[in-house]
Structures are given as C-alpha cells and as structure tokens.
Amino acid sequence: MDIFLTNTATRKKERFTPLDADNVRMYVCGPTVYDRAHLGNARPAIVFDVLARLLRHVYGTDHVTYVRNFTDVDDKINARAAAAGRSIGDITDETIGWYLDDMAAVGVQEPDHMPRATQYIPQMVAMIAGLIDSGHAYAAEGHVLFAVDSYKNYGALSGRSVDDMIAGARVEVAPYKRNPMDFVLWKPSSADIPGWDSPWGRGRPGWHIECSAMALELLGESFDIHGGGNDLMFPHHENEIAQSCCAHPDGAFAKVWLHNEMLQVEGKKMSKSLGNFFTVRDLLDQGVPGEVIRFVMLSTHYRKPMDWTEKKREEAEKTLRKWRGLVAGIEAGPVPTAVLSALVDDLNTSGALAELHRLAANGEAAALKAGAELLGLLDDDLGGWDDTQxxxxxxxxxxxxxxxxxxxxxxxxxxxxxxxxxxxxxxxxxxxxxxxxxxxxxxxxxxxxxxxx
Incomplete structure (x- = not known):
C-alpha cells in the first residue's frame, strides 16, 4: 500500500517512494536535554513514532532506520548546570533518563539510534573544515560562520528570501559577521564551559551543525524523511539544508520534510505566564494514563494545531476504558484496511481513530485491537490502568x-x-x-x- 506525505519542501502531498525500500531512513530532531519534557515536546515524539510504526508495517521491521538525536551541548544546559552546582554530564544524563521514561509512558518506542551531539564532535569539526575549504564558511575571531550568500537556495524550505529574513529577523549583530544572516558553526568556549580542541581554538559547535553531522554519519548523504516541529523550520532546518548540501553537493540530504504543528492548552499558547504550562510527568503524576495523553494527541492531524483540553482528556479516558474492556483477552487480528488507509493518507491519525470507534461500536474486538496497536494504543505494556483490574x-x-x-x-x-x-x-x-x-x-x-x- 502506497504512503502519501505532505512534503514541506514542495508544499504538496506526494506518493512516498523511498530511496532504498530495503533501508527506509528517517531523522527527527529530538530534545535539548536540560529539563523535563513539556506536553508540546511529546507531540513530535508521538507523531513520528506513529510514522515509524507505519513505515515498519509497510516495509518490514528490519528495513527502517529511525534516528532521533539528543542535543546535550547547549547554553541552556550550561546555565542549568551552573545554577544547580552540578556537572553538565549529570544534568544531561538525568534529563535523558527522564525523557525516555516519560516518552515510554506515552507509548513512544525508542528509535534505532539516539545519538548525543557530544558523541559526534569530530564529525562536526570535519564537516566545518570542509565547508571552509569549499568557500561556504569562514573563520573569524575564534568563530566559524556559514556564509549564507554562498548557497543560492537558502530560504527555499521556509519560503523566505534572504532580504526578507534580514529585514524581519532578530539576528545576532557581531562585527565578525560578513552578512547578518550568517550563522555560527563553531564558537569559542571559556574555561568553565564545555569545549573541544579544533583548528579554530577550543570551542563548541553551533546548534545546527550537529544534526547535519549525525544524519550524515548514521543515514548517509541522502535519506528519505526529516521531521520535527514547525518551529524548527527556520532557522534550524533551513540551516541544516544549507550546510549539508554545501558540504556534500552530490547528496540530496532529506528527500521529504515533515513538520508537525504546535500545541495549545484550552485554546491558548502554553506558557508559564498563563499558568497553563505543564510537563508530561505532571500529567502522569496526576494519574492521567500515558495512553490517554497519546490518544488526545492523535485525535488531531499532525499538520493542525493541537488543543489539549480537559474535556478531550476525559473523553479519551472514557473511550480507552471501554475499548480495553472490549479487547480484554482477545488476540489482535490483521490490521483493518480502513485504519491503514487513513494512516497512509498523510498520517491521518484522527481518521484512523474514527475507524476504531466504528469497529468498537460493531464489537469487532480483534480488528479494534490490531488497528489500535498500529497507533500505539491498547498495548499491554502501557501503564497507568491498574484500576481497571x-x-x-x-x-x-x-x-x-x-x-x-x-x-x-x-x-x-x-x-x-x-x-x-x-x-x-x-x-x-x-x-x-x-x-x-x-x-x-x-x-x-x-x-x-x-x-x-
């Protein structure tokens, strides 16, 4: 069965044709690990977990390689470690553990590879050096910057011109920049923050270069799908494309780009100032089963803003309790065609859930369980339902x-x-x-x- 996905790069829904059907490759930007994952962080993790499950269902479990990174070198991490009087390694190790526990609670399977940025510093240094040699980057005052005007397609993903970006963006004004839009590939580190030796002095990588280097190492110069939240489209993904395509002009980097929309709470943007900011762990500790969080997330198409409401939570819990009662002791049958048809149509999870409602209403328990399991629901390993016993x-x-x-x-x-x-x-x-x-x-x-x- 063919899969159709809306490619941000072309603004079109396209038939997905992998570069190699025996090795379908996907890279998704993961978290910066300095604190608990908030509810919005869970949305891309769940969305791309469903896509990975679908790809494995269609192409075979052993024919999909899914990579999701951890950003473990960042100024926010440095600040958190300094404020807590703890080592940066302690902070990142602890936060990665929290993240994996919380994502497992909402049914997210671990990807095939979960690289940490700090494990790929030599690859980043090598890529940066190559960009300098080819005239796409330059060293200045201990920094290395990518020369945006050296890449003629810069802005194509987000649909912005460089002139418009300069006029509208809040960019760092620095005397060593040739162009205000040039972005940092390497920056110097003081003695009290992490740093690595490089041809440009002791320093650390900029944010964008890490994903390019890790994707190259684990997936190659060209791969099938790159995903993340639409807040990453610019500048992060735009910069990834520029540096990767310039470093390896014979490769295509990512063929398909997928972006999920953002999350709201009761119709408003989630923020601490509004008092509607909470983490996944907050909900779990309040007794909300992780499966309920997942169900609510999947009830909205990934390309639409997702509104978390108490009403949706209650309805999801009621539905899942009923479904779990229907499938108790039942072996899953084949995945229903209607459920699969919804998912291959641009990952229409809300349509798939509608089909599960129909199956439940008709008492088709084996089909209900099979379709739900493809979505990561009604899994026997998902916790939080002890009271159903x-x-x-x-x-x-x-x-x-x-x-x-x-x-x-x-x-x-x-x-x-x-x-x-x-x-x-x-x-x-x-x-x-x-x-x-x-x-x-x-x-x-x-x-x-x-x-x-």
Whole structure:
C-alpha cells in the first residue's frame, strides 16, 4: 500500500517512494536535554513514532532506520548546570533518563539510534573544515560562520528570501559577521564551559551543525524523511539544508520534510505566564494514563494545531476504558484496511481513530485491537490502568439485587443512593432491561469504593 506525505519542501502531498525500500531512513530532531519534557515536546515524539510504526508495517521491521538525536551541548544546559552546582554530564544524563521514561509512558518506542551531539564532535569539526575549504564558511575571531550568500537556495524550505529574513529577523549583530544572516558553526568556549580542541581554538559547535553531522554519519548523504516541529523550520532546518548540501553537493540530504504543528492548552499558547504550562510527568503524576495523553494527541492531524483540553482528556479516558474492556483477552487480528488507509493518507491519525470507534461500536474486538496497536494504543505494556483490574462484580450483583427489590416495593430510594455513590466514585452505571453494567470512567477512584456501604 502506497504512503502519501505532505512534503514541506514542495508544499504538496506526494506518493512516498523511498530511496532504498530495503533501508527506509528517517531523522527527527529530538530534545535539548536540560529539563523535563513539556506536553508540546511529546507531540513530535508521538507523531513520528506513529510514522515509524507505519513505515515498519509497510516495509518490514528490519528495513527502517529511525534516528532521533539528543542535543546535550547547549547554553541552556550550561546555565542549568551552573545554577544547580552540578556537572553538565549529570544534568544531561538525568534529563535523558527522564525523557525516555516519560516518552515510554506515552507509548513512544525508542528509535534505532539516539545519538548525543557530544558523541559526534569530530564529525562536526570535519564537516566545518570542509565547508571552509569549499568557500561556504569562514573563520573569524575564534568563530566559524556559514556564509549564507554562498548557497543560492537558502530560504527555499521556509519560503523566505534572504532580504526578507534580514529585514524581519532578530539576528545576532557581531562585527565578525560578513552578512547578518550568517550563522555560527563553531564558537569559542571559556574555561568553565564545555569545549573541544579544533583548528579554530577550543570551542563548541553551533546548534545546527550537529544534526547535519549525525544524519550524515548514521543515514548517509541522502535519506528519505526529516521531521520535527514547525518551529524548527527556520532557522534550524533551513540551516541544516544549507550546510549539508554545501558540504556534500552530490547528496540530496532529506528527500521529504515533515513538520508537525504546535500545541495549545484550552485554546491558548502554553506558557508559564498563563499558568497553563505543564510537563508530561505532571500529567502522569496526576494519574492521567500515558495512553490517554497519546490518544488526545492523535485525535488531531499532525499538520493542525493541537488543543489539549480537559474535556478531550476525559473523553479519551472514557473511550480507552471501554475499548480495553472490549479487547480484554482477545488476540489482535490483521490490521483493518480502513485504519491503514487513513494512516497512509498523510498520517491521518484522527481518521484512523474514527475507524476504531466504528469497529468498537460493531464489537469487532480483534480488528479494534490490531488497528489500535498500529497507533500505539491498547498495548499491554502501557501503564497507568491498574484500576481497571478492580473487581466490580460484587457491586454489580448488589445493584442487581437492589434494583429487583425496588421494582417489587416501588421504593427506589436505595437504588438511587447506590447509583449516586457509584457515580461519585467514578463509575459509569449502565442499566437496561437486559442487565446491569459498571464501567470505570474518567476520574475513577478505587479507594472510594471502600467507603461505600
């Protein structure tokens, strides 16, 4: 089945044709590791995790190479380490551990490679030296800068001209820059911050060069897909293209560029000043299952702004509880064609979820489980659902008994009291002519059952 993806570089939805179907290659920009991953950081991790799962489903598990990096050399990291009185290595190791734990909790599988920038400094130095030799970069006052006017296609990805960028951008004004848009490939390091020896003195790489060097080393001069949030399109991805294509003019760097839109909270941009900023760990610690976070993220197409709301969270939790009840003890069948058709159409996860709703409504449990698993849902390893194992049978039996007595006596006060108490404990009470069903709902608190009499 063909996959169609919207390529930022061409502004078109195109049939995806890998350079080598036996080795489909994808690079995604990962986090700068100085603090906990906030909710917005989870969106690209989840989006491209679904794409990696789809690529493996279509081309075979062993025929996909997925790389997602860690930026572990950065001024924010330096500042955090200095403020905490800890080593930079301690900060980055701890933060990477947090990130992997939090992403695992929302069902994100680890990529094939997770390179750290500090592991590829020699490759960056070699690439920078080559750019100087070819006239695309220059050394000045301990810095090395890429000469933007040496690359005629600069701005093509983001659709900006260099003149417009100079007029509208807030760029660092420095006397050693030949052009205001020239960007740093290497910069000097003082004695108290990380630095490596180089032909230009002790220093550290600029942000953009790391991804070019790591993608080259792990995926080659040309690869299939480069992904990330649309906030990275300019300048990060624009600069990656310029330096990579100039360093290796015979390669194409990334063939397809994919960008996910940003996240909002209750219709507003997430920010600490608005009090709506929270991390993935904040939600997990509040008892929100990671699977619920993933479901809400996937309910919006990756190219549209995603609005996290409490209502969506509650609806997702209710839906997943119901689905988990339907597939309990069921083996997954083949992935339903309709689910796959939605995903191959520019990763239409919201369309795939709509199909899962239909399967659930029709009681097609094996198909539901297969389709959900391709999306990273209803996985037995996903935690946060321990309360679904609570035995509600005694309450179901008691409700049946109380209802039967009420039907005889026409006194429904005790039945109403019990229903109200169960609802207050976060249980959805479903009563019909054929029987009684109790289903844990959003906010279910098993501890409150102990107080019921």
């Amino acid at each position: 609570v035995d509600l049978s005694k309450w179901t039996e008691r409700l049946i008994t109380v209802r039967a007595a009420a039907m005889q006596s026409k006194d429904f006060s005790e039945l109403d009291r019990l229903k109200t108490a169960l609802t207050g404990a976060g249980i959805e009470v479903r009563m019909s002519k054929t029987g009684v069903e109790l289903v844990p709902a959003a906010g279910f608190d098993p501890a409150r059952l102990e107080d019921l009499t």
